[in-house]
Amino acid sequence: MTESSEVTSETATESAAGASDAGTSGMSKEEIVEKIRAVMVDFFELDASEITEDSNLVEDLDIDSIDTIDLMIEMRKHLDKEIDDMALLDCKTIGDVAEVISKM
């Protein structure tokens, strides 16, 4: 499912993923995974150790399509790149999400 621009997260935790807005230029996939992990710990109350590159979004982390969009809205605040929500809807694992972001 998609949402309109008016359906935006206004309550996102600003501290998630640290205060860095350095973007993904020159960032390794592992560094992007680390940023995703930080946001997800705050957003979904997950244990950081549960979130690995191989973690399946739906089966392991109970993240659905609406969560993915909220996650991306928050990631945009911390990375200096536009992130296409639709491209992320096909992602199965955290590694897939990091891969898509790194190529944008």
Add this chain to the structure above:
Amino acid sequence: MPTKRALTASLPAEQRTSLRQLWRIAAAGVSYVLFALGGVLPAFYSLLLSVAPLDTAVKQQKLRRLIAGLCRFYIGLMKFLGLFQYSITDLPDQTTRGHVIIANHSMLIDALFVLGYLDNVCCVVKASLATNPFTRVPVALAGYVTNSDPKLLETATHKLAAGENILIFPEGTRNSFDLQLEFKRGAANLAVIAGAPLLPVLLLCRPRALGKGEKWYELPAENLQITMQCLPAVQVENCIDTTLPRPLQYRRLTSHLTNLYRDAISQAMSR
């Protein structure tokens, strides 16, 4: 001349039970056939409405009223045929608007009660109904949304803002036992994003019947008693911290609603 009651009363208890069960199965069969035939009525009415010089909103309202009337007719028919008794309590007034209506889902005919007795209800229907030649026009004219619509959340949010009530069964499918209550987050997602209140509807059938995987003729020998009770509306801001990130709000609200139903069902069972 002996009456039917006198004749059956003279039969042994086992035969009386078996005759009654045969009657109930026949009555259920008649009800389902009439239900299938009655499905043509909204389709036919939709075709008439589609060419009528009326505003889309008026057409939608007229069709929803017909669907509500049909649902009440089927409920009355099944009661008349002796399939169940029912009671409906705490219905909200007709001015209830912009609510996410949620209901637990244990039996095949749950939607008949909600659509029949609550006003201005928009359903989220299976995608196949929007392409089926018989249901395509009624689904579109009634303003129902399909679960495969990529803009489902956006559309539902607009409908709530316009005063329509959106019906969601949070369990997604019929449960296997009353306290199973494995709620998905869809209803909470919508309520949080739209900032809409929820109207919880409690539906119970004693003994359980018409459940998941059961055939229409697999009816318990005991008389069925169905109850529909509307619980007080839930204001999102009164039960969760709305300053939390939205994904946490979805989860907290889903958990709150699950507990609300668990308490209400446990209370009803203990009566």
